[in-house]
Amino acid sequence: MTRERKESLETLLTHCGREEFSRLGVHAPPIDLSTTYPLPDLGAATASLDHLAAGGAEAPSPVYARLHNPTVARWESAIAELERAESAVAFSSGMAAITALLLAASSLGEARRRHVVAVRPLYGGTDHLLASGLLNLRISFADPESVAEAIEPDTCVVLLETPANPTVGLVDIEAVARRACGVPVVVDSTFATPVLQRPLECGAALVVHSATKFLGGHGDVLAGVVAGSEEWAARLRQVRILTGGVLHPMAAYLLHRSLPTLSLRVRAAQEGARRIATRLAGHPAIERVYWPGLPGADPEHLIGRQMSGPGAILAFDLRGGYEAARSVMGAVRRIVPAVSLGSADTLIQHPAGLTHRLVDPVARRAAGIGDGLLRLSVGLEDPEDLWRDLAAALELAGSASLLEPSLTSTPALA
Numbered sequence: 001m002t003r004e005r006k007e008s009l010e011t012l013l014t015h016c017g018r019e020e021f022s023r024l025g026v027h028a029p030p031i032d033l034s035t036t037y038p039l040p041d042l043g044a045a046t047a048s049l050d051h052l053a054a055g056g057a058e059a060p061s062p063v064y065a066r067l068h069n070p071t072v073a074r075w076e077s078a079i080a081e082l083e084r085a086e087s088a089v090a091f092s093s094g095m096a097a098i099t100a101l102l103l104a105a106s107s108l109g110e111a112r113r114r115h116v117v118a119v120r121p122l123y124g125g126t127d128h129l130l131a132s133g134l135l136n137l138r139i140s141f142a143d144p145e146s147v148a149e150a151i152e153p154d155t156c157v158v159l160l161e162t163p164a165n166p167t168v169g170l171v172d173i174e175a176v177a178r179r180a181c182g183v184p185v186v187v188d189s190t191f192a193t194p195v196l197q198r199p200l201e202c203g204a205a206l207v208v209h210s211a212t213k214f215l216g217g218h219g220d221v222l223a224g225v226v227a228g229s230e231e232w233a234a235r236l237r238q239v240r241i242l243t244g245g246v247l248h249p250m251a252a253y254l255l256h257r258s259l260p261t262l263s264l265r266v267r268a269a270q271e272g273a274r275r276i277a278t279r280l281a282g283h284p285a286i287e288r289v290y291w292p293g294l295p296g297a298d299p300e301h302l303i304g305r306q307m308s309g310p311g312a313i314l315a316f317d318l319r320g321g322y323e324a325a326r327s328v329m330g331a332v333r334r335i336v337p338a339v340s341l342g343s344a345d346t347l348i349q350h351p352a353g354l355t356h357r358l359v360d361p362v363a364r365r366a367a368g369i370g371d372g373l374l375r376l377s378v379g380l381e382d383p384e385d386l387w388r389d390l391a392a393a394l395e396l397a398g399s400a401s402l403l404e405p406s407l408t409s410t411p412a413l414a
């Protein structure tokens with residue numbers, strides 16, 4: 001462990017999860033696509049199965065691919081190393097990971113704990129999962145400041161996102177962990193990645209990622225991962241075995257392949273975001289820009305303390321409201337109008353109409369997700385080219401609302 005602590009993140013990213021390669025005599029992660037494994041020794045096979053079913057990290061035989069896969073396990077060990085966690089458990093998507101951790105927290109252990117404290121805003125899917133009642137949990141939505149008052153005797157986790165989707169607000173993890181009175185705090189760190197923040201070092205019990213975003217980084221893998229103690233990991237593996245939300249080994253291979261460039265990608269995109277956010281802040285069509293790196297946008301000085309940089313996601317409110325936002329989505333030529341984020345290409349989307357569509361409208365507005373809000377995930381293109389594209393789309397949106405004033409009225413978005 002002392003070796004990892006001395007080496008820089010870039011070195012770790014390039015080598016993590018590859019320790020056994022020289023023993024195996026390979027240079028790239030082997031992909032094991034087996035769904036089942038030969039079991040000539042029934043006694044040994046039963047012992048492997050018992051061990052994996054109890055949440056064990058590995059066994060002499062994987063037995064069956066829903067129980068274990070070595071390609072996936074290799075990427076998990078890489079993520080654990082990056083998050084400075086004992087263990088990490090991979091899932092088929094970020095939502096599968098969040099569902100598994102809620103099931104693990106609420107259903108396993110001696111006493112069932114059916115209450116969750118959640119800090120809004122959250123990713124639309126997470127918010128909807130909690131509010132829908134699907135998992136039969138009681139939810140209290142709280143501000144970071146009022147977490148202590150929201151805790152009940154059977155609260156199983158406090159769930160928060162920082163930076164939060166979509167308005168990139170930062171939450172002080174250490175402060176929330178203090179207020180949680182011993183209840184485990186779970187941080188969705190998708191926007192930050194281990195390059196910018198390590199929530200476990202700030203007092204979180206678990207960190208979760210939609211690896212579909214920056215960790216995958218190329219818009220071609222759907223994945224999720226949870227990192228924390230081995231005790232939590234064992235529970236999560238048990239849930240994964242039973243519910244089947246396993247990560248495909250091809251996806252794990254692609255995720256592992258993306259790690260050596262993670263820091264380069266996040267930092268380059270962050271620099272692009274800096275240039276675009278700064279210009280948007282002075283643009284007449286824009287009412288407000290959300291990016292924690294702007295002056296005054298991080299009053300608690302969490303950047304430098306909790307995060308090493310503000311990241312590559314920003315959002316902005318258009319003065320022209322819904323119609324201006326719709327116009328920009330239709331007018332960008334290089335920027336891709338699409339949901340998701342953290343891809344090599346720059347993506348723009350309308351949270352109220354898309355990613356946060358299923359969030360309760362009142363809560364949505366209270367979280368600052370208005371009809372004129374667009375979220376931009378800055379990619380790796382030259383920021384000057386991106387700005388030219390965005391500025392042209394903003395101009396078009398501005399002149400459209402001048403020429404056709406009727407279009408500026410906001411239609412009801414349920």
Ligand SMILES: *Cc1c(COP(=O)(O)O)cnc(C)c1O
Nearest residue numbers: 093094095123165190210212223
């Ligand atoms: C996308 C996202 C998720 C959900 O992940 P999927 O991989 O799409 O299931 C969860 N949290 C955040 C912050 C996200 O951006």
